[in-house]
Amino acid sequence: MRITVTVDGTSYTDDVEPRTLLVHHLREKLGKTGTVVGCDTSNCGACTVHLNGQSVKSCSVLAVQADEGEVTTVEGLARDGQLHPVQQAFRDNHALQCGFCTPGMIMQSIDLLADNPNPDEEAVREGLEGNLCRCTGYQNIVRAVRDAAGHMRPGAGPEAEQVAGGERTTTGVGGDA
């Protein structure tokens, strides 16, 4: 089946089997290996990407379901060599140990901050409920998200998802604020 998906700002048209998971399409067909697979049970959240402006576990979405959609991966966050504020905050706050959960943690943190620009500690922990860190580095992850919140204007995310005038705008399909 032929699908067209915009990933990190570039449109890709490919033939995929219906059973192909979005995460496998991203990694194996498009080379977006920044998005990782950490479990086989949908629990870990390491494969979190944004689909049409909302965080999803890309192991639990078929590539064909993303047809005509817009995907942002952790590889699409930096701009002109500048890390996204959430990436920078993870770096500044030592919010990664082995780093395997980090792509998913960062993508989910950006989604969380878009919904709640100034979360308290409990809101961060609940917002990251679907992401597991097997190093148990949660203290610094929570610290990083709150630090990032301080450095970002409300809802700031990748350019395609920034909040303007209280509404989330997207360049492609599915404005879903």
Added chain:
Amino acid sequence: MIPAPFDYVAPSTVDEAVRALADAGEDAKVLAGGQSLLPVLRMRLAAPTTVVDLGKIGELKGVRDEGDAVVIGAMTTHYDVQRDPLVHDHALLLARATDTVADPQVRHRGTFGGSLAHADPAGDLLAPALALDAEMVIQGTGGRRTVSAAEFFQDFFTTSLAPEDILVEVRVPKHTGWTAHYEKFNRVAQAWSMVAVAATVRAEGGTVAEARIGLTNMASIPVRATAVEQALVGRSADAETIRAAAEHAAEGTSPTVDGNADVEYRQHLAKVLTGRAVEAAMAG
């Protein structure tokens, strides 16, 4: 793991979807939000020959006001149900329970109708649907019909949906001004409810005028704690009344035994959690 191969169709209307299911036969599977189905396919616990994706059917999404009921399209996501003002005003219990479903990523994809049709006894939306006397609007090859929640849930992962049927929308009678609480007991984040209690009440002063209580995972299907409801109605909701009423919570239940809990423990939980749920619901 990677799912076994299947044919994929994404119809754009409910009529087409019903036809696709009828054509595909018994080994077809409906894909709603996919947050239960895709893990099952990935682990190859199921290998349907055809997957019928409802994701492109616009008429299945959204919430609307229909006089005495709030009507929720089956493909409305948990995220949208959580934030819907009609749901908040007229079916608060459903919003409260939906807040506790899985995690944010899953709530972005998972759907109200998919969750009900999946009918996992540990699923968090079955008991609220039962407690609120929801009605399921189903379309099959013979047209549309409406089934009460009490008739809809039949057994573990089993509903009155025939293989070619699609759950179109859910009519939730308005419970305007009722307060609500969903009290869930699980071991770790993301885990299924070991037991949970869905409680919604209409208070007049400090008195319980009406109460609806549903139990999650206390049988193969959601159950109503009618004895608790009866023990509350017409009484002032002081701590002693609530405690005494909650003692009835396990009556007539037949929970399963698994690695988490045996029958006795689940019945104990049902009583304790019912007390907490009613107290929190009364507090608003």
